[in-house]
Amino acid sequence: MRRLRQTPTLRNLVAEVELTVNDLVAPLFVREDIDAPVPIDSLPGVVQHTQDSLRKEVERLASLDIPAVILFGIPADKDPEGSQAWNPDGVVQVALGNLRADMGDDLVLISDLCVDEYTSHGHCGIVDANGDVDNDLTLDLYGSAAVAQAEAGAHVVAPSGMMDGQVLAIRDALDEAQFDHIPILAYSAKYASSFYGPFRDAVDVTIADGGDRRGYQQDWRNGREALEEIRLDLSEGADMVMVKPAMAYLDIIARARVEVDVPIAAYHVSGEYAMLKAAAMNGWIDGEAAALEQLTAIKRAGADFILTYLSGEVAARLT
Numbered sequence: 001m002r003r004l005r006q007t008p009t010l011r012n013l014v015a016e017v018e019l020t021v022n023d024l025v026a027p028l029f030v031r032e033d034i035d036a037p038v039p040i041d042s043l044p045g046v047v048q049h050t051q052d053s054l055r056k057e058v059e060r061l062a063s064l065d066i067p068a069v070i071l072f073g074i075p076a077d078k079d080p081e082g083s084q085a086w087n088p089d090g091v092v093q094v095a096l097g098n099l100r101a102d103m104g105d106d107l108v109l110i111s112d113l114c115v116d117e118y119t120s121h122g123h124c125g126i127v128d129a130n131g132d133v134d135n136d137l138t139l140d141l142y143g144s145a146a147v148a149q150a151e152a153g154a155h156v157v158a159p160s161g162m163m164d165g166q167v168l169a170i171r172d173a174l175d176e177a178q179f180d181h182i183p184i185l186a187y188s189a190k191y192a193s194s195f196y197g198p199f200r201d202a203v204d205v206t207i208a209d210g211g212d213r214r215g216y217q218q219d220w221r222n223g224r225e226a227l228e229e230i231r232l233d234l235s236e237g238a239d240m241v242m243v244k245p246a247m248a249y250l251d252i253i254a255r256a257r258v259e260v261d262v263p264i265a266a267y268h269v270s271g272e273y274a275m276l277k278a279a280a281m282n283g284w285i286d287g288e289a290a291a292l293e294q295l296t297a298i299k300r301a302g303a304d305f306i307l308t309y310l311s312g313e314v315a316a317r318l319t
């Protein structure tokens, strides 16, 4: 085997997989009630943007040839239903409108579709008297949010709430509103993970009464169940599926790759980014090398593209 490892060019020639800028989607946060970007302590290098700073950042990412961004909003007002998620003047809808006007179709605008950033209790849906999320009542909210995002200029909607039937409800709502051309990127295999911690700082979400999402997100002891989630989402009309988080779930990505032929996305989530940055900032690992290794491993496992907070810095090195 060593004969093929002798020189860098020989190694390049026989490399099985290569990370390129086209594999990267940058997650971005836009917040309503601020007039300057706010750094997120647990996500070094990532900020909550104002509408203006978001526009500049997206222009910068596009100039690095990054093909897509995914947007998350932090509203000034939260309520039990998360109504800012479908208000045409809501923070993400305004951002989508601005960015679509700036960029046209030069960059793919994906909008995360959930209500947890908008609800006062921090859950991904309507909470019933027992404190549980009511799956079916929540589906209507997702349909409204999908239409609002498409109307505002989203190219792709990405439901992340893990409600049963959400893809079908969103597909129906979009089709009915003449948005049958808008694809759905379903967060199909989304685990109830500890690695989302810094993200919740980023979107100012605390789940009420010390709650968690184990009633609707997946149990990380289960692998086969992820494939069933993926199959169900595809049968409901998902155009692309996602596995999230990425690093601890490479087995799921690899199994999904064998089973389905639609594009597979993987989300290298906030906690994965934060661990990498923390170790690098301590001088304990080579952060740049480790970043490339992790993202390439996700691709090797079978992902077609990767949502990652590393997009900007990695793209700058790849181009």
Ligand code: PBG
Pocket: 112, 113, 114, 115, 116, 117, 160, 161, 195, 196, 197, 198, 199, 200, 213, 268, 269, 270, 271
């Ligand atoms: C839900 C959502 C979450 C993330 C993306 N979409 C958080 C959650 O499910 O609690 C996490 C992303 C990350 O950790 O980087 N809207």
